Amino acid sequence: MNLALRDVRRHLPRFVGTAAGLALLFAVVIAMQGIYAGMVDDAKILTRTMGADLWVVQRDTLGPFAEASRLDPSLVRRAAVVPGVARARGYTYAIVQREHEGRTLRLALVGLSWPDDRGAELPLERGRELSRGRGELIVDRTLGLDLGDVLPLGDESLEVVGVTRDTLTSAGDAVAFLSIADWHSVVDASPDEALRLERERARARLLGTELGRSQPWLSELAIDPRWRAPVLPEPPLHAVLVDVAPDASPTEVEARLAGWPDVRVLSTPAQEQVLLDSVVGRAKLQIGLFTVILTLTAMVVVMMVLYTLAVEKTHDIAVLKLLGARRPTIAGLVLQQAWLLGLLAYLVAVGIGAMLYPTFPRRVVLTDEIRFLAPVVIFVVTTGASLLGVAHAMRVDAGKVLEG
Amino acid sequence: MSVSVRGEGLVKRFGRGEAAVRALDGVSIALDDGVIAALLGPSGSGKSTLVKALGLVQLPDEGVIHFRDRVVARDGLAVADLAELRRSHLGFVFQKANLVSFLSARENVEIAARIGGQRDPRARAEELLAYLDVGHRAKAYPEELSGGEQQRVAIARALANRPALVLADEPTAALDKERGRAVMELLRRVAHEQGAAVLVVTHDHRAMDVFDVVYEMEDGRLTGPLARSRDDAHAAAPTSAT
Numbered sequence: 001m002n003l004a005l006r007d008v009r010r011h012l013p014r015f016v017g018t019a020a021g022l023a024l025l026f027a028v029v030i031a032m033q034g035i036y037a038g039m040v041d042d043a044k045i046l047t048r049t050m051g052a053d054l055w056v057v058q059r060d061t062l063g064p065f066a067e068a069s070r071l072d073p074s075l076v077r078r079a080a081v082v083p084g085v086a087r088a089r090g091y092t093y094a095i096v097q098r099e100h101e102g103r104t105l106r107l108a109l110v111g112l113s114w115p116d117d118r119g120a121e122l123p124l125e126r127g128r129e130l131s132r133g134r135g136e137l138i139v140d141r142t143l144g145l146d147l148g149d150v151l152p153l154g155d156e157s158l159e160v161v162g163v164t165r166d167t168l169t170s171a172g173d174a175v176a177f178l179s180i181a182d183w184h185s186v187v188d189a190s191p192d193e194a195l196r197l198e199r200e201r202a203r204a205r206l207l208g209t210e211l212g213r214s215q216p217w218l219s220e221l222a223i224d225p226r227w228r229a230p231v232l233p234e235p236p237l238h239a240v241l242v243d244v245a246p247d248a249s250p251t252e253v254e255a256r257l258a259g260w261p262d263v264r265v266l267s268t269p270a271q272e273q274v275l276l277d278s279v280v281g282r283a284k285l286q287i288g289l290f291t292v293i294l295t296l297t298a299m300v301v302v303m304m305v306l307y308t309l310a311v312e313k314t315h316d317i318a319v320l321k322l323l324g325a326r327r328p329t330i331a332g333l334v335l336q337q338a339w340l341l342g343l344l345a346y347l348v349a350v351g352i353g354a355m356l357y358p359t360f361p362r363r364v365v366l367t368d369e370i371r372f373l374a375p376v377v378i379f380v381v382t383t384g385a386s387l388l389g390v391a392h393a394m395r396v397d398a399g400k401v402l403e404g
Numbered sequence: 405m406s407v408s409v410r411g412e413g414l415v416k417r418f419g420r421g422e423a424a425v426r427a428l429d430g431v432s433i434a435l436d437d438g439v440i441a442a443l444l445g446p447s448g449s450g451k452s453t454l455v456k457a458l459g460l461v462q463l464p465d466e467g468v469i470h471f472r473d474r475v476v477a478r479d480g481l482a483v484a485d486l487a488e489l490r491r492s493h494l495g496f497v498f499q500k501a502n503l504v505s506f507l508s509a510r511e512n513v514e515i516a517a518r519i520g521g522q523r524d525p526r527a528r529a530e531e532l533l534a535y536l537d538v539g540h541r542a543k544a545y546p547e548e549l550s551g552g553e554q555q556r557v558a559i560a561r562a563l564a565n566r567p568a569l570v571l572a573d574e575p576t577a578a579l580d581k582e583r584g585r586a587v588m589e590l591l592r593r594v595a596h597e598q599g600a601a602v603l604v605v606t607h608d609h610r611a612m613d614v615f616d617v618v619y620e621m622e623d624g625r626l627t628g629p630l631a632r633s634r635d636d637a638h639a640a641a642p643t644s645a646t
Contacts, residue, residue, distance in 0.1 A: 001515055001525075003507075010506035010545065316504045322461065323516050323561075324491025399461045 003320075003329070004336035007313070018305055019341055023348030025298045029291060030353055030374050034364035036280075036287040041365050043170035043275040046108075047268050050091065051121035052241035053250050055266045056257055063264075063271055064093040064238035066278040071237045075263065076113065079240050082256055084248030089113035091239040092183045095173060098153060105151075107143060108175045111183030117241075119162065119177050127162035133179050138162035140174035154189030156182055170280050172362045184235045199223035295381065302341065302385035310334050310389035314396055321398035330396075334389040342382035346375055406472070408569045408601035409458055410434040414467035416453050416624075427453040428464055429624035435569065440595035440602040441629075442612065445621035451605045452573055454621065458603065459494055459571045460486040472568065491519050495562030495600070497572035497591070501554035503546040509533060509557045510542035513564050520565020532560035536590060552583035559590055563598065570594060572604040581610070588614045 008015050046065060047055070056079060057063040058070055079088035092111030097104060112119055118129040119138050127147045130136045137158035139145050149160045158178060167175040178186070190198070203219045206212035212219060242257065244250045250267070258265040266274065276284075310317075317330055357364040416428040427450045435441055435458075445451050456462035457469065460476065463486075469477040471493065476484040495516075503512045513529035522528045533539040536556040538549075546554055555575060562570050572591060576584030588604070588611040595602040595616070604615070612618060619628035 001511065001518060003515070006511065007506040313506075315502070316506065319502050319504055320515070320519075321487075322459075322490065322496055323519050324487050324489075324494075325515075325519050326487070329519075399456055 002336065003333045004340060007309075007333070007337060008340055015341070016344070019344035020348055022298065022302060022305070022341065022345035023352060025294065025301065026345050026349035026374075026378060027352040027356070029294045029298060030349060030366070030370065031357060031360070031364055032287050032291045032294065033370050033374075034353075034357060034366050035360070035362050036284060037365040037367045037370060038363035039170050039172075039280045039283055040276060041166075042168040042172065042363060043280055044272045045167055046110075046169060046175070046275065047271045049122055049164075049167055050110075050241055051243070052089070052268060053244040054242040054254055054257065055091075055268065055271045056240040056242060056263050057238070057266060059262050059264050061264065062274045062278060063266060064091070065271075065275050069238050071240060071263070073234045073237050075237065075240050078260075079242055079257065082253065084245055084253040084256070085242055086245040086248075087116060087243040089117040089241045089243075090180050090237040091241050092180055092187075093238050094183070094187045095169075096153070096187065100151060105143060106173050107139070108169045108173050109153075109183055109186060110175055110177050111180035111237075112177055113241075114179035114181070122162070122177060123164050123166060125163050125165040127160070129162060130177070130179060131161070134182055135159060136161045136178065137182075138164060138177040140164050140167045140176070142168065143174040143176070154186040156185050158182060158186075166363070168363060170275060170283075180237070188235060295377065299381045299385050302338070302382055303388050305341070306334060306338050306382075306386045306389040307392060309337060310392045314392070315400070317393050317396045318398050318400045321396060327394065330393050331390045334393050335383070335386050338382040338386035338389070339379065342378045346378050349374075406437050408435050408437050408472070410470040410473075411454075411458060411464075412468045412470070414454070414457055414464040414469070416450075416457065416462075416464040426624045428457065428467075431467075431621075431624070431626045433458075433619065433626060435601040435603055437568065437601050438595055438599045439616045440592050440604065440614065441617040441619060442615040443603055443605045443619050443621060444607070444609075449621040450624040451621050453624075454626070455571050455573050455603070455605055458569070459496060460489055492521060492565060493568045495565065495567035495570040497555070497558050497562045497570065497575045499574040499577045501546065501549075501551075501558040503549075503554060503557060503561070505546055508543050508545055509538060509549060509553075512546070512557055513560045516561045516564035520567075522565060525564075528564055529560070532563055533557070536560050551579055552586065555579060555583070555587050556590065559587070559594070563594060563600075566598070567600055570600050570602045572602065574605050574607065576606065576608055576611070584608060585611055 055063055056071070056075065061067050061069045063069050073090060076088045076090050079085055090111065090113040094109050095106070096109055097106045112130065114130055114133045120129050122129070122138060125141055127138070130138065135156065135158055137151060137160050139160055141163050145151060145160045147160055147163065151158050151160065169175060202222045206219050206222050242253065244253050254265050254267060257263065320330060412432045414428045414431040415426060418425045418427055431454060443451050443454065457464045463477050463480050463482065465480045467479065468475055471489060474484065476482065476486065476489060504515065507515060510529050510533060513532055514525045517525035517528040530539065530542065533542050536559055538553050538556045538560070541549055541553055549557065570591070575591070576587050579587060591602050591604060592614045594600055617629040619626055
């Protein structure tokens with residue numbers, strides 16, 4: 001006869017209510033871990049979805065996800081001819097926020113080196129990759145746009161041709177993929193008035209020089225938007241993605257590229273590590289602290305609940321002791337109830353999570369590690385929390401029963 | 405007739421120095437199998453202390469307790485596994501039924517039988533509940549039982565481990581006259597039919613005819629036996645009182 005089960009059966013509504021309250025606490029603890037895992041996964045997605053072997057970034061920088069990294073577009077051609085390189089692509093990255101149909105869209109724009117990179121590696125849920133160099137966009141589904149929707153960004157009107165799944169930044173922003181040409185049009189776009197004023201400043205700067213004064217016709221060229229001085233640099237890239245040929249050694253290719261004095265080369269795992277250290281490093285500490293505090297809170301709550309349950313059973317325990325019940329039987333009554341409470345709370349927490357986590361603004365990823373550790377931690381917490389109740393049960397004097 | 409339990413020179417003190425009280429003051433008593441004995445006395449006379457001592461729940465400071473001619477406690481120290489003795493050989497009935505609140509009537513008896521090492525605890529529980537005319541209430545929880553039913557279930561529980569000694573501390577105090585009488589009759593049946601030694605602490609002088617032997621306590625001292633039962637065959641062995 002299992003006494004713990006009998007007690008639970010007798011006080012089922014209260015027990016279930018307690019477990020439900022505890023489940024909410026556990027659901028929050030699990031969610032914290034899931035959110036962190038989601039941040040890590042999101043951080044890795046940015047690099048993983050590009051499918052590159054090496055990331056070439058500006059020297060002395062950690063790449064576009066950590067800080068500004070500016071590379072001349074010619075680097076794509078330089079990298080492409082390095083022995084062992086199968087493909088080199090440009091990459092640009094920026095966070096933009098725009099109003100669209102009455103709501104604020106915040107998204108990470110990733111420029112793809114069309115036509116070499118059309119987004120074939122992206123996790124498309126619907127639609128297709130980019131087929132044109134201008135006017136097309138692939139977005140994450142969390143942005144709420146559908147195929148055929150047109151999103152005005154800067155001077156461009158971009159048509160959604162593909163929808164991806166789980167392509168978010170570590171901050172939870174949806175990622176949109178477009179050609180680098182469109183990317184520059186969107187990110188570098190300036191208001192008309194700003195352009196006009198800049199032209200006037202260019203004309204004034206030119207006329208302030210001897211050249212401008214001696215050849216005033218040059219000022220007309222300076223303010224003509226169709227004309228661009230060939231000495232001016234092309235808009236920069238933020239990284240160059242390199243695919244290593246199957247028969248080449250990534251280490252050797254990396255070493256060759258790293259020999260260039262103007263770049264730094266990061267393998268994809270190294271780029272992921274940069275993201276984890278620089279972007280989610282603090283979040284990890286923060287969430288870790290929250291998790292520890294919440295776990296301790298859960299432990300204290302369970303402890304008080306179990307202690308109260310044990311105190312309420314003092315008389316019953318005294319009777320059982322008087323009947324000669326062994327110590328393991330008495331301890332088991334409290335301990336098994338703690339485990340039952342933990343098990344029920346865990347199952348309810350899983351149910352709550354299944355319902356609520358998908359509605360969270362941040363992605364909650366329940367990794368295999370979390371799925372394994374959560375019940376183990378709950379078992380340890382409930383076992384530890386039951387010790388006070390067990391100690392009380394052990395101290396109960398059987399003789400109290402005889403005192404009426 | 406064999407002696408179930410025997411206490412010799414039992415002394416129990418509470419408090420220290422001049423404020424010390426001798427709840428048991430050199431009590432000697434022997435309870436025989438198949439005999440029901442009454443223990444009378446005013447409040448504070450030491451009755452419950454004696455029951456605790458013989459029930460191996462609270463050992464006296466001095467004296468020796470024998471169980472089946474084996475010394476189990478001497479001068480406040482256990483010399484045997486007292487919990488095991490309680491499990492296997494002792495049954496308790498209290499003023500209040502003291503049933504385990506989260507177990508049904510049957511389960512209350514069954515757990516005692518199980519703890520007492522009975523081979524088929526459930527069958528034993530059902531048999532006892534039927535014997536005490538509460539078999540029809542087997543599934544009821546204590547709070548759903550009347551006072552009389554609770555006390556009968558408590559007696560069934562006390563018998564679940566086929567005890568050699570049943571200790572009953574004012575088992576009829578919470579019952580009306582009719583139900584109290586019925587409980588006393590039940591305890592007598594237990595002694596005479598099941599062969600257990602039964603010691604009943606009571607204030608109820610109207611039921612004296614039920615008992616084979618009557619003891620009285622006052623100021624921690626025992627006197628008796630003061631009366632004999634109707635059936636001399638079940639008379640207790642002479643017991644010293646100091």
